Amino acid sequence: MKISKDDVKQVARLARLRLTEEEKEKFGKQLNQILAYVEKLNELNIENVEPTSHVVPLTNVLRKDEVKPSLSEEEALANAPERKGKYFKVPKIIE
């Protein structure tokens, strides 16, 4: 699989990253190297191997439905770049 410059642009857009033309070239090359490396796995026969979604052998880590104290409003908003009253404030979303 070959990553094109358009793919890099698209991925960057989805990740909200602004890249220069040189960076697009550079990351495209690096991404292709990474993929080429991972593609080595294709040489293996994995016919009877289940897809791995988790590497830790844990299942059903659950909690009881109990309410625990939340943060105070002040704590919750402490890291907000902007706030208004008790709300987080962001640039207008819908035109």
Place this chain on the structure above:
Amino acid sequence: MQYETVIGLEVHAGLSTNSKIFCGCSTKFGASPNSQTCPVCLGLPGVLPVLNEAAVEDAIKVALALNCQVSPYSKFDRKNYYYPDLPKNYQISQNYLPVAFKGYLDVPLEKGTKRVGIDNIHLEEDAGKNIHGGGADAGESLVDLNRAGIPLIEIVTQPDMRSLEEVEKFMISLRDILLYLGVCDCCMEEGSLRFEANISLRLEGESRLGNRVEMKNLNSFKMVSKALQHEMRRQGEVLKEGGHIKAETRLWDEEKEVTSTMRSKEEAHDYRYFPEPDLSPLIIKDNWIDRVRKAMPELPRERKLRFSREYKIPEYDAQVLIADKYLADFYEDTVKLFPEAKMVSNWVMGELLRGLKERNINIEECLLPATHFANMLNMIKKGAISGRIAKDVFAEMLDTGKEAEEIVKEKGWSQMSDEDEVSRIADEIIEKNPQSVRDFQGGKEKALGFFIGQVMKVTRGKANPQLVNKLLKEKLGKLK
């Protein structure tokens, strides 16, 4: 050429757990903004989500009620997108191995039943709430993250529905199941039950599906109906003119009553799902399913059987009543106070449903409490009002929420049971209609009906019908 409509629904139901799906914050509605958040649901770095057991059990309950297979092994995925109400920049959902799949719901229709397939049910977290306008000034939006992390189940149907009636009845049946199960309060104004609809048209007989339009922003049953109706017409017109339906997402505009294209920027979905590494897989064994099954409350279908058995009403009545949980509750509340079950069901199915339809409201919006209704039925039974007048009284009750007795007093509608007065009126009418008297004497039984009708007309329906009947028979009999 006729077009066939093909509709599928995606239903989001907020679960009525006490705490959020991955943290211990309260799910209570209406709290002060951002007062029910913690590092987990704020998406602060380094935190670990832990799955709420009750949310899983609720999902199993719904799965069983919708005849689904519960997945023995399911897991969670990250759905990546940027929006201010989603602090982690991904939503934890189940894309690849949902908690339940392949079920169906049999939906009672006006005529017959429709089986609607369920593709899957999955667990996910809700996002926060953005506020535009209201407290927000121009150029800004405000964010409240109390809702972020509230457990949701998303129920995805097969594209099996073919008409508005099927969609409407499906929504009601599903809502009732959720209410009966007690897993969701189904309060659409608070956003705890939300619908998205996929709709396409195709020529009748065609087996391939047409391009589908996904519709969002449907916040009430009525909006779903109106938006679908509009979209059916719009697509039909485009196709009839030889046009082409674009596969897209459209938003319903409640004020203008039209759908319009969502900007393609918002529509360009690329969620880049990948497994959620912070949550372990979920294994649901048979003994867990059995335990949930044993604790299941009465579902609409069982309630219907119980209604037929307990109240000895026809199956048809039971079906009409249980088709809306609140209507069935209203019926039971009334029968507890006025135990003539069949008379109550006649009134509920007749005057009450008709009255609601005329006023375009549902039973929850209706001003009439079961106590008032039972008191009115009692007045009919005691002969204080006639069945005819009762209908007018009842209409007043629906409009004003007043007690029947008060209305009867105000309007002077109480039944005329004074034998002398009814007798006097009957005499007058007999005197004025010699031809009908001869008809009656000639053996025409119908003539009696004419006299009864005349007396009721003169008394404007207030005369006690049994009394009128008795008096007229006596009087006309004597004339023979």
